[in-house]
Amino acid sequence: MLQCVSAVTDRFSLLAGQQTYQFLMLGLEGAGKTTFLYKLRINGYKKDDVKKDMKFLKKDKKDPGYHFEEFSSPSIGQYGIWEVPGDDVLRPMWPMFYRYLHIHCVIFVVDAFSPDCFDLTKENFHRLSKARDCLFHLLNEDELRVSVFFLVLNVDRNTEDATRNEEEEQNDNALFEMLGVPEIEQMAHLKTRFRKVVMNCANITRKDSNWENMLKEFRKMQVQIQGEI
């Protein structure tokens, strides 16, 4: 744990003074975060290769658990994404990232791609209510009170053209409802800093319009938040 703290603070001191937006990607175990990050990082990286490589790194104990990658975009300039696992061991470490770093944006990813994720089972209720609790907890954290939040429903279909059929829309909305989105959208203080997104994270590239639009939206909300402080 100490090793992890010092690696994060080292990175923080390297970044100090630069205008680099810090993104923090969180979500429960298996939500698709690592896949998302490396699909953005490496053009053409296949979902199954990410899975194989991460398994290999974990087996060899070379994987620090969390990952950090830097990017630049014409819409927002330099940004870095921290991606932290959501298992029972690393979830309690999430606060360390937003207490040591100034996080501008939280991307909270939820699995909506597993074939049984829409089944009305006890496991699914439990998983979604756990995700909801984590999301609400983060939204109420003092260190994140001026951060932008994106709730990403990670679906297993093409999301580049924005059209959805009725069934897809109903399924997405049912999950958003179980995650507490209608409540969040009612809260005046969250209106300027919370957005929900439906995206196939295993099929993304930095040039994808979904990703570029998300960055532009982040920037817009960030300017608005700064104006309110």
Ligand SMILES: Nc1nc2c(ncn2[C@@H]2O[C@H](COP(=O)(O)OP(=O)(O)OP(=O)(O)O)[C@@H](O)[C@H]2O)c(=O)[nH]1
């Ligand atoms: N079909 C499909 N599979 C996905 C998608 N995203 C991730 N996966 C698969 O889901 C599994 C978990 O993905 P990860 O990216 O490792 O999940 P994670 O959120 O990083 O999980 P932790 O690190 O344990 O918190 C892997 O087998 C991925 O290949 C997706 O959008 N569609």
Ligand SMILES: [Mg+2]
């Ligand atoms: Mg991961």
